[in-house]
Amino acid sequence: MTAVDWPAVRTRVLTLLECDPEQGTTAPPLTAQQVAEAEADLGAPFPPDYRDYLLHVSAGGWFLDELRRTEHGWGWAPTHRGADPTAGLALIADRGHGAAVGLALTGPHRGTVWMDNRPHHEVYPLRAEDGRAATFTEWLLDWLAHMEELAGATPTQRGQVAYCWHMGVETPIDWCPPPDSRG
Template identity: 30%
Template sequence: MREQVLALRGAPFPEKVFGVRRQGSGHEFLLEPTLSEAEVADAERELGCALPSVYRTFLLEVGAGGAGPHYGIFPLRRDAQGWHWAEGKGIRSDNALLGEVFPTAAERARWEEELNAREPAEQDFPDDQSYRAAFRAWDDEWEKLQDSMTAGAVCLSHKGCGYFVWLVVTGPERGTLWTDLRAANGTLEPLSAGPHRVDFRSWYLDWLSRAAGQAHSA
């Protein structure tokens, strides 16, 4: 698979593939070096989760990130911060939450409803200053809630326009992929093929097949 991806750099029309060329963030059909078994095991220990087997194999045999669907796969790297996914200016996975179970749609909806119900009302405060302080505190809770929405999942790819793809690593949905549409006031939606959830392997191979066809077609 690695050789197939890298070979597309020499295809007649690589620019026809979305995400290949974009100033500052196009993946150019490049892949990061692969990780060793010891490195992946060390990352799992530090991150507090076992990575899904298909994605784990990708890290070991294809690359730690780089070319892939949309603007590519965020690479898993180790630096002075430890192991983390290098996600540029996009959403960053909260590594502290990776060991928690990925919430259900019902849980996410309930959390939002409960927090909405606690929104401060200006008439309940003696002055504007105290109301604004309460509102800021409530708004900060929204930031924490957004992180909780993707507990147990890794942000893998930027689709553009603030939309992202997440890979669940903990809980019953482990190994499945989800599209994050919250930038447009949407929600998290599972990637599906008919009645079945899409895993990393089928997602990546589907992209590779389409990319090869586009890059070789006039």
């Protein structure tokens, strides 16, 4: 994968939030010391691209759950899930109804993203167009590009597109076609 301009990614995220404040907010990036503390507390180093995201874009809070320290230690909010290094999957983005997007922290799939839909007994990799398991960066940039296409769409339209994307229509990181009418 080519180098990512993480400050430009942060600018894109902030621009989207400015255009649509209903989407919420995003936390500022973490410091290198905070990232190291989180890795130590959670028991596994983060994949390099997720680490770069945390250092240069955001600790989360809009599309991704916010990585933060509380009195219970480091975890992802709002549910304050920690990582399970034995399972190798950190649940970094709540998708509702018990489903979440996970980031593989260890093992042969380290750095790839997964749909953890255990209420339906499904855990599967989110795949790039070529069939490979998508990396965190591929998944994030795919989401960002599609959110930019949907600028100006209604919340219902955005929700439908997001639902299709998360439920794996076509290939899991692909999206449904954008709505024709944005009214």
